[in-house]
Amino acid sequence: MSTHLTSLRAVRELRRIRSFYTAGVLLWASAGAWSGWTHPGSRQMWVSLLLLSVFTGLLATTSVWLSRLRSARGHRPARHAAPRRAVTPGHVGA
Numbered sequence: 001m002s003t004h005l006t007s008l009r010a011v012r013e014l015r016r017i018r019s020f021y022t023a024g025v026l027l028w029a030s031a032g033a034w035s036g037w038t039h040p041g042s043r044q045m046w047v048s049l050l051l052l053s054v055f056t057g058l059l060a061t062t063s064v065w066l067s068r069l070r071s072a073r074g075h076r077p078a079r080h081a082a083p084r085r086a087v088t089p090g091h092v093g094a
Contacts (some may be wrong), residue, residue, distance in 0.1 A: 007069055014066045021059040028052035 032048035039045060 007072070011066065011069050014062055014069065018059065018062045018066065021055055021062055024055035025052065025059055028055055 028048055028051045032045060032052050035042060035045040035048050
């Protein structure tokens with residue numbers, strides 16, 4: 001039970017951090033494009049592209065971990081509830 005809760009927490013945290021890394025990729029892609037347009041070959045452009053590659057790598061790693069956690073959770077045997085007795089229409093509880 002505790003490993004199931006741990007994996008649920010990990011999935012929730014990885015989803016949250018994945019959105020943060022996606023925002024970072026978008027930010028640094030736009031900053032790199034802007035600095036490349038206004039000052040091609042400048043230090044600002046190269047730093048933006050370096051940070052873009054870092055955030056892209058982090059996003060890819062997070063996505064791989066998330067997919068592995070999802071697939072590992074899917075391979076567990078399902079736990080089913082105990083079978084219930086059929087209730088007849090004329091049955092009245094005591």
